[in-house]
Amino acid sequence: MTKEGDRHKELAAMPGTAWVFRQALARTRSIALFFLFLTFLAMPVVLLIIGRQNYFDLTSYMPDSLYMDGEIYANPVLFPLHLITSLITVASVYLMSGAQFRYLFQMKTVDSEVSLPLRSGQQFLGRLLALMTSLALILTLNAAFTGLIFYQWDLFSHFLDYLRLYLSMAGAAFQLLAFSLVWYTLSGTLFDAILLNLGLQMAWFFSILNVLSMSGRLGSPPSSLLWLLTPAAGFITDFIWIRPLAQDLIPLVFWLVLSWFFFRRRPSERAGIRNGQLTWHRLLQPLFALFGGVSLGRFVYLLFDDLTPIFQSPAFYLGLLAGSLLGQFVSSVVSGKALRKSPWIHELLSSMAGLLLFGILAVLVHLCMTPPVNPW
Amino acid sequence: METQSNSMVNGEESVLSALELSKEFGTVKALDQVTCRISGSSIFGLIGSNGAGKSTFLRLAAGVYKPTAGQMLFKGKAVFENASAKQEILFVADQPYFPFETLEKMARLFRSLYLNWDQALYQELLRVFPLGEKNRLDRMSKGLQRQAAVLLAIAAGPKLLLMDEAFDGLDPVMRQNLKRVLARQVADQGMTVLIASQNLRELEDFCDHVGLLHQGGLLFVEELDKLRLSIVKIQAAFAQPVSQAQLAQLGLNILQYKERGSLVEILARGTEEEVKRLIWTLDPLLFDVLPLSLEEVFIYELSLRQYAVSELLA
Numbered sequence: 009m010t011k012e013g014d015r016h017k018e019l020a021a022m023p024g025t026a027w028v029f030r031q032a033l034a035r036t037r038s039i040a041l042f043f044l045f046l047t048f049l050a051m052p053v054v055l056l057i058i059g060r061q062n063y064f065d066l067t068s069y070m071p072d073s074l075y076m077d078g079e080i081y082a083n084p085v086l087f088p089l090h091l092i093t094s095l096i097t098v099a100s101v102y103l104m105s106g107a108q109f110r111y112l113f114q115m116k117t118v119d120s121e122v123s124l125p126l127r128s129g130q131q132f133l134g135r136l137l138a139l140m141t142s143l144a145l146i147l148t149l150n151a152a153f154t155g156l157i158f159y160q161w162d163l164f165s166h167f168l169d170y171l172r173l174y175l176s177m178a179g180a181a182f183q184l185l186a187f188s189l190v191w192y193t194l195s196g197t198l199f200d201a202i203l204l205n206l207g208l209q210m211a212w213f214f215s216i217l218n219v220l221s222m223s224g225r226l227g228s229p230p231s232s233l234l235w236l237l238t239p240a241a242g243f244i245t246d247f248i249w250i251r252p253l254a255q256d257l258i259p260l261v262f263w264l265v266l267s268w269f270f271f272r273r274r275p276s277e278r279a280g281i282r283n284g285q286l287t288w289h290r291l292l293q294p295l296f297a298l299f300g301g302v303s304l305g306r307f308v309y310l311l312f313d314d315l316t317p318i319f320q321s322p323a324f325y326l327g328l329l330a331g332s333l334l335g336q337f338v339s340s341v342v343s344g345k346a347l348r349k350s351p352w353i354h355e356l357l358s359s360m361a362g363l364l365l366f367g368i369l370a371v372l373v374h375l376c377m378t379p380p381v382n383p384w
Numbered sequence: 385m386e387t388q389s390n391s392m393v394n395g396e397e398s399v400l401s402a403l404e405l406s407k408e409f410g411t412v413k414a415l416d417q418v419t420c421r422i423s424g425s426s427i428f429g430l431i432g433s434n435g436a437g438k439s440t441f442l443r444l445a446a447g448v449y450k451p452t453a454g455q456m457l458f459k460g461k462a463v464f465e466n467a468s469a470k471q472e473i474l475f476v477a478d479q480p481y482f483p484f485e486t487l488e489k490m491a492r493l494f495r496s497l498y499l500n501w502d503q504a505l506y507q508e509l510l511r512v513f514p515l516g517e518k519n520r521l522d523r524m525s526k527g528l529q530r531q532a533a534v535l536l537a538i539a540a541g542p543k544l545l546l547m548d549e550a551f552d553g554l555d556p557v558m559r560q561n562l563k564r565v566l567a568r569q570v571a572d573q574g575m576t577v578l579i580a581s582q583n584l585r586e587l588e589d590f591c592d593h594v595g596l597l598h599q600g601g602l603l604f605v606e607e608l609d610k611l612r613l614s615i616v617k618i619q620a621a622f623a624q625p626v627s628q629a630q631l632a633q634l635g636l637n638i639l640q641y642k643e644r645g646s647l648v649e650i651l652a653r654g655t656e657e658e659v660k661r662l663i664w665t666l667d668p669l670l671f672d673v674l675p676l677s678l679e680e681v682f683i684y685e686l687s688l689r690q691y692a693v694s695e696l697l698a
Binding site: 022023024027031035111114115116117118119120121122123124125126127128130275276277 | 409443446447448449450465467468470471473474475477478479480481482483493496497498499
């Protein structure tokens, strides 16, 4: 055997992505089984407890309109079960992804994991595949057992009707997973990663909802802008507005590529550093200024000046300004930024960027969208 | 301090080379243009006070950190993101971490990960460090956890073993056991050990070479025997009082001179033979060569370089 041949043999024997995948799967096996158990409890077990006759009676005598106007993709029995399953799935996404990537946030775990004979790409891919496999297994097995029950009950068409909503929830779950990875790879602490993940989604969803509603453009379904930074919203909104598959697939790929990019460039020394002390965090703060501004602006408007059109109301603009400063301040404090060391002009500029973002969004919404047709 | 201009140390290729190595954390310079080469089959002690850059150096050597500037090379290749280099480098950090709860499971993990894993050696080390394979690692004391981490690291068959505060938390018996095991691995398997410590005394009977880090700079790298051989501490008594000037006139390079009644204690530069020959010309009533601690050697070597030792060592 030549020296080159030996080298190839050695490289082939070296652990890689498959090794990380097996280890990662083993590490989260118990947590994945726990969530599988919970989803079983929430759907197939409850259906078995209800029984075929009760299910049939309940779905026959309780029309969908009891729950919501318009089309709804779950019957009255499956609606609450789906809601609970959705909540369990959201929790499973956060807990399983946290378990796989929490090593990034403590120096002692970084020392141990990063010094292993593996490249960062292998570490990322192996863990990601393990996460996706665990999530896919939970969702598939739950769907399979639920489907089996409906098949046994000779009501398989009910399951097929519901499957559309279930698949949409699965899409939102994978999208949320990919979205979460971006913040795990960027953040310095687990607390900050989760806080930023939830905070950004909330800030974006409510800001856009407000802008659309203020502009009279909140149609049904609303603009897909709403879900851009809010994959978790899909878990709830899919009851009414099922989005096309591409609307889950494109962001899923985008967030995955982004998280891969950030993971490869993540310095080990970031472990334990609060987000407020990291440069990139400043770029996101205008979103919190936007959220604070729009929320307070609208609140002040409704409180003092709701007879004037909102975009002509001084009360709204005063609230917008105060709210943007407040949003910026709160996001700085919560993210652990040393405010005494941070020049006030940076904070002010970030708030102004939030206001600018509001302006851009409002103009874009006015220019690019037509108001929804009023059926009356 | 650069010992040689190329990547060879004493005619053999160095195992670990830091070339103009710098690491910055924001505005803080943890390491500043450090250059040193560590040869194979040796035990290198890296000493320095808190914040001197020891752990940063080890993390760079383990491929945990990416250098800001310069290079950290293992057998001539960059360590960072180099999985094949990391197959031969094991890092025992200051705070050991075990992703699996028992030593047995950890051994299984290491066996599947490190191509040079030596099961026979692992079993043998289990007799030296009686930890109990099935005991929970997270419930063990700091000392026992450290023993477990070292045991796993040695059994993985590394060419370079990096240890941060290696003896911290170990009782004296286990310290000696660990030193014996490491010395044997160095002698038999050609392993190189790089140990970082604040405690000079811990390393003095163990290392071949020592390096002193201070504020991110490597002040000093020297072979320990060479250091020791170049300074002699003696105690002598003379029939007639002998002054420091008289001794200096003889050609003795005195670093420290202390009088205690009729006894004088002299620390002088030179070999034992040279100093002995010069002192004997004064026909001493008593002449003893005293053991010299590494700390004393450092104090004088560093004072020559205009550093106050209290600033450098804990």
